[in-house]
Amino acid sequence: xxxxxxxxxxxxxxxxxxxxxxxxxxxxxxxxxxxxxxxxxxxxxxxxxxxxxxxxxxxxxxxxxxxxxxxxxxxxxxxxxxxxxxxxxxxxxxxxxxxxxxxxxxxxxxxxxxxxxxxxxxxxxxxxxxxxxxxxxxxxxxxxxxxxxxxxxxxxxxxxxxxxxxxxxxxxxxxxxxxxxxxxxxxxxxxxxxxxxxxxxxxxxxxxxxxxxxxxxxxxxxxxxxxxxxxxxxxxxxxxxxxxxxxxxxxxxxxxxxxxxxxxxxxxxxxxxxxxxxxxxxxxxxxxxxxxxxxxxxxxxxxxxxxxxxxxxxxxxxxxxxxxxxxxxxxxxxxxxxxxxxxxxxxxxxxxxxxxxxxx
Amino acid sequence: xxxxxxxxxxxxxxxxxxxxxxxxxxxxxxxxxxxxxxxxxxxxxxxxxxxxxxxxxxxxxxxxxxxxxxxxxxxxxxxxxxxxxxxxxxxxxxxxxxxxxxxxxxxxxxxxxxxxxxxxxxxxxxxxxxxxxxxxxxxxxxxxxxxxxxxxxxxxxxxxxxxxxxxxxxxxxxxxxxxxxxxxxxxxxxxxxxxxxxxxxxxxxxxxxxxxxxxxxxxxxxxxxxxxxxxxxxxxxxxxxxxxxxxxxxxxxxxxxxxxxxxxxxxxxxxxxxxxxxxxxxxxxxxxxxxxxxxxxxxxxxxxxxxxxxxxxxxxxxxxxxxxxxxxxxxxxxxxxxxxxxxxxxxxxxxxxxxxxxxxxxxxxxxxxxxxxxxxxxxxxxxxxxxxxxxxxxxxxxxxxxx
Numbered sequence: 078x079x080x081x082x083x084x085x086x087x088x089x090x091x092x093x094x095x096x097x098x099x100x101x102x103x104x105x106x107x108x109x110x111x112x113x114x115x116x117x118x119x120x121x122x123x124x125x126x127x128x129x130x131x132x133x134x135x136x137x138x139x140x141x142x143x144x145x146x147x148x149x150x151x152x153x154x155x156x157x158x159x160x161x162x163x164x165x166x167x168x169x170x171x172x173x174x175x176x177x178x179x180x181x182x183x184x185x186x187x188x189x190x191x192x193x194x195x196x197x198x199x200x201x202x203x204x205x206x207x208x209x210x211x212x213x214x215x216x217x218x219x220x221x222x223x224x225x226x227x228x229x230x231x232x233x234x235x236x237x238x239x240x241x242x243x244x245x246x247x248x249x250x251x252x253x254x255x256x257x258x259x260x261x262x263x264x265x266x267x268x269x270x271x272x273x274x275x276x277x278x279x280x281x282x283x284x285x286x287x288x289x290x291x292x293x294x295x296x297x298x299x300x301x302x303x304x305x306x307x308x309x310x311x312x313x314x315x316x317x318x319x320x321x322x323x324x325x326x327x328x329x330x331x332x333x334x335x336x337x338x339x340x341x342x343x344x345x346x347x348x349x350x351x352x353x354x355x356x357x358x359x360x361x362x363x364x365x366x367x368x369x370x371x372x373x374x375x376x377x378x379x380x381x382x383x384x385x386x387x388x389x390x391x392x393x394x395x396x397x398x399x400x401x402x403x404x405x406x407x408x409x410x411x412x413x414x415x416x417x418x419x420x421x422x423x424x425x426x427x428x429x430x431x432x433x434x435x436x437x
Numbered sequence: 438x439x440x441x442x443x444x445x446x447x448x449x450x451x452x453x454x455x456x457x458x459x460x461x462x463x464x465x466x467x468x469x470x471x472x473x474x475x476x477x478x479x480x481x482x483x484x485x486x487x488x489x490x491x492x493x494x495x496x497x498x499x500x501x502x503x504x505x506x507x508x509x510x511x512x513x514x515x516x517x518x519x520x521x522x523x524x525x526x527x528x529x530x531x532x533x534x535x536x537x538x539x540x541x542x543x544x545x546x547x548x549x550x551x552x553x554x555x556x557x558x559x560x561x562x563x564x565x566x567x568x569x570x571x572x573x574x575x576x577x578x579x580x581x582x583x584x585x586x587x588x589x590x591x592x593x594x595x596x597x598x599x600x601x602x603x604x605x606x607x608x609x610x611x612x613x614x615x616x617x618x619x620x621x622x623x624x625x626x627x628x629x630x631x632x633x634x635x636x637x638x639x640x641x642x643x644x645x646x647x648x649x650x651x652x653x654x655x656x657x658x659x660x661x662x663x664x665x666x667x668x669x670x671x672x673x674x675x676x677x678x679x680x681x682x683x684x685x686x687x688x689x690x691x692x693x694x695x696x697x698x699x700x701x702x703x704x705x706x707x708x709x710x711x712x713x714x715x716x717x718x719x720x721x722x723x724x725x726x727x728x729x730x731x732x733x734x735x736x737x738x739x740x741x742x743x744x745x746x747x748x749x750x751x752x753x754x755x756x757x758x759x760x761x762x763x764x765x766x767x768x769x770x771x772x773x774x775x776x777x778x779x780x781x782x783x784x785x786x787x788x789x790x791x792x793x794x795x796x797x798x799x800x801x802x803x804x805x806x807x808x809x810x811x812x813x814x815x816x817x818x819x820x821x822x823x824x825x826x827x828x829x830x831x832x833x834x835x836x837x838x839x840x
Binding site: 357 | 439440443514517708709736737738741746748820822825826828829831835
């Protein structure tokens with residue numbers, strides 16, 4: 078048994094970490110945050126050169142053909158940096174669903190462009206987890222879509238959309254199709270793009286789904302990817318807290334010498350440390366232990382969501398007023414953690430799925 | 438990352454399974470927990486099982502042959518394989534008393550040849566039982582402030598003072614004990630680590646009743662207890678360093694994710710067996726939600742331990758990941774116990790052995806015992822200081838002048 082990363086995996090992680098340290102700072106996070114699109118196109122281009130968009134796409138289509146464990150290492154780094162680029166939607170969900178379920182012509186039409194970073198696909202699956210009543214139901218008839226799709230991930234700058242109805246039927250739509258109207262969603266997370274679509278007789282192609290278990294697997298894979306993002310987010314929040322507590326002085330002492338503050342940092346650490354193994358294991362199971370994958374993915378995301386929420390709050394408190402102020406930027410990671418939590422199913426929803434899987 | 442056994446470990450797992458199926462009929466009926474709750478001399482069955490495990494190298498396997506062990510090379514993965522296979526088959530593992538888990542590694546590291554030859558074999562075989570004389574009424578978290586005095590008298594020390602929280606003192610034949618031998622030295626430099634028999638004249642034991650209803654701890658009083666100087670382990674004045682190497686072993690002993698998994702699996706059975714208003718408990722949405730949340734934490738700790746084992750195997754130093762185990766594991770166990778008690782509603786209040794009621798008294802006692810472990814072996818708050826100061830490199834608490 079070896080529960081450590083291989084040399085190649087360490088290399089992938091380190092190269093993304095270095096690149097992101099170099100390319101992302103608070104200034105350009107703020108700059109992206111001010112735009113409606115959020116996505117940092119220059120950063121996307123730079124990360125494309127490292128192979129980011131094709132990480133899960135087969136080499137035959139120009140991708141890297143790597144496993145989910147590799148993808149989550151990248152995801153953690155994106156979360157750590159607070160990077161404003163598409164990932165969980167376009168790079169993970171769309172690539173996986175088209176790769177495993179798409180027709181030959183769909184694969185040929187989309188995968189090479191996705192792998193090279195020239196194309197991106199925004200993904201709308203919120204309807205699958207939402208308990209809210211949808212007034213604008215998605216209906217497919219005679220090759221045309223009518224209705225709406227909400228909370229599409231990786232929305233800005235997409236060349237295509239992959240949307241699901243309540244019954245797990247998936248449709249591919251070209252971004253320039255007639256009858257499509259788009260709205261950016263003013264999400265609390267200022268580092269990634271989310272949006273809504275309305276369809277009025279829009280041409281769409283159904284994904285030929287033979288086995289809906291594969292849809293489950295792709296959704297769960299994307300959940301593990303979001304969990305890894307939250308782990309990176311939490312690492313940054315903890316690191317910023319510890320650093321700040323060693324600088325900030327009150328009562329003639331750095332605040333990090335007070336037990337009250339030390340214990341907050343120790344609790345964040347104790348919460349966070351075990352998450353890594355849980356997330357790594359879930360990703361490893363996708364590639365090597367498929368029968369264990371779904372349960373572990375659900376446990377990983379629902380657990381990480383809770384940990385990240387606590388860390389986001391505690392880290393803000395360690396920073397005191399400076400955590401509440403915009404200056405330190407702590408809030409960007411606070412918001413990103415909360416966005417991950419509400420995406421692809423709330424913790425309550427995931428735990429209910431996990432209970433059903435175990436026949437409880 | 439590759440979670441398959443390497444060939445050597447695959448074969449070893451086979452061996453362990455073979456051992457279990459050959460000797461299952463010799464497994465003693467008393468559980469380790471019952472001994473912890475009510476310390477008493479080990480039964481013949483328990484001792485025979487312990488000797489069998491030691492002989493086959495399934496307990497304390499790295500203890501050298503000349504001291505009664507199997508003399509195996511350290512292999513953290515093999516330890517884990519033994520632990521996992523025994524756990525899966527509900528087979529008791531080797532005894533984990535303080536003597537075995539703390540004194541033996543300390544003697545191996547710091548003891549004289551004579552001390553090792555005399556004490557290690559009977560200790561790992563369970564024939565000699567030790568208690569630990571560390572804490573004092575005024576020295577708990579600040580252990581190094583301990584006041585029990587050992588004054589030179591010819592070739593002996595004369596010991597006077599009091600220890601508390603001494604588990605199993607009533608049944609122990611021997612004690613390993615921290616005493617102040619150099620009263621003028623700095624508090625960390627003046628301590629020596631002594632071993633001596635509990636029947637030495639002047640040793641007085643008073644059981645300490647606890648919230649579990651069992652006197653699992655004691656107070657031990659020393660009045661002019663005479664101990665030869667040769668009974669010091671690791672050198673005069675070196676006791677603090679020697680004790681710290683033992684405490685490290687204790688902290689490892691107090692967390693083990695299989696213990697959490699055991700509780701979780703028992704709870705899962707309760708969820709399927711118990712009913713509320715005719716529906717099995719597992720159908721209740723809040724109960725399901727709470728169960729899965731706990732399951733995720735247990736799974737995280739199990740996998741975290743595996744990751745730590747792999748890192749240690751590759752030669753990694755003690756990391757943040759190791760430092761959190763006692764804090765997180767003990768808290769998790771306690772919460773699991775409390776969840777089980779909730780599931781039994783007022784039946785869960787049962788505190789006396791009554792087999793007719795879903796072992797409710799087991800969970801009550803287990804929860805109190807686990808609360809004790811949150812405090813013992815370095816309180817949760819001390820663990821947080823360690824994580825912050827040693828792990829995150831945060832500044833130490835400024836020392837108050839004169840303290």
